Amino acid sequence: MITLRVAAQILVVPILAVGMSACGDQTEDYCGSLKGHQKELTNTLGEGGTSSLIAALPIFEDLERNAPxxxxxxxxxxxxxxxxxxxxxxxxxxxxxxxxxGKPPKGVSDAETKKIADAATKVSSKKTQKASVRVQQQARDVCHTSLTL
Incomplete structure (x- = not known):
């Protein structure tokens, strides 16, 4: 079973290297959104771990809405x-x-533990990792600004 910490590290580390800036049309809006979230994303993900990944979810959702x-x-x-x-x-x-x-706290049922483990596995899956790499590459190639965390 993959731990929550491992799942977060697999996804967060590549996202921390994401590049961002300003571009053109729908892409210009997207790049502007990336740049607008730069500081907040740096602060949120800089804390590390699964909690910071979940805390960054509203930022990711906004970027998804603005994505080309x-x-x-x-x-x-x-x-x-x-x-x-x-x-x-x-x-x-x-x-x-x-x-x-990686052990659940007392009071968490086996069924809940399985759902959490399955969800953590999805976060760290190859499909999610590949999506993360493509998002980062797009940001670097199209938006031309590096975000250092």
Whole structure:
């Protein structure tokens, strides 16, 4: 079973290297949105771990809404995976930081634990990782600004 920390690290590390700036048309709006979220995203993801990944979800959702057609599907993959993990944790009434060494806190049922583990696995899946890489590449290639976290 993949731990929440591993799932977050697999996704956050590449996102931390994302590049951003200003571009043209729908792309210009997207690049502007990336740049507008730059500081907040840096602060949120800079804390590390699954909790910061979930805390960044509203930013990711906004970027998805502003994404050009060619990258929108990848944003949907990212936000869908993170949202699924957030919902699984919320349904079990626990936070990502409540897990000790990958073990759920007392009171979390086996069914809830399985849903959380499945959601964490989706966050760290190859499909989600590939979407993350494509989103980052798009930001670097099209928006031409580097975000250092």
């Amino acid at each position: 057609d060619d990258i929108e599907k990848d944003w949907k993959t990212l936000t869908g995976a993170i949202s699924g993990l957030s919902k699984a944790l919320e349904a079990a009434d626990v936070g990502a930081d409540d897990f000790d060494g």
